[in-house]
Amino acid sequence: MVDSPSSHELPRSSNDNLLELNKDLERMIEEAENMSVQLTWMAYDMVVLRTRPELTDAIKQLEEAYHRCKYALDGDPDQKPEMDNTS
Known part of the structure; x- marks a missing residue:
């Protein structure tokens, strides 16, 4: 075959x-x-x-600081920084 x-x-x-x-x-x-x-x-x-519930507040503060820094560096007019004066 x-x-x-x-x-x-x-x-x-x-x-x-x-x-x-x-x-x-x-x-x-x-x-x-x-x-x-x-x-x-x-x-x-x-x-x-x-x-550890206090970590939630610390994380929120870090996020707000990040947004403030990003706004300061980028100057994005569409996004305003979240200001929290509770500290």
Whole structure:
């Protein structure tokens, strides 16, 4: 029996499909791991904020300072800095 060219293409195509599938699965696993890390940090942050409520105020002050600095550097007329004179 003579080997036809199409019989040699099938394994190559199948091999390419398996390699592509493997790459896709590795990418999906990497994305799932990254999401898991992000969720872990979010949970950690929530626990810290609930156990130390003063951190919430400190974070708000840091955000306000960031916005004031950004406004001072960029001078964006559309965004006014949030001023909080409670400190």
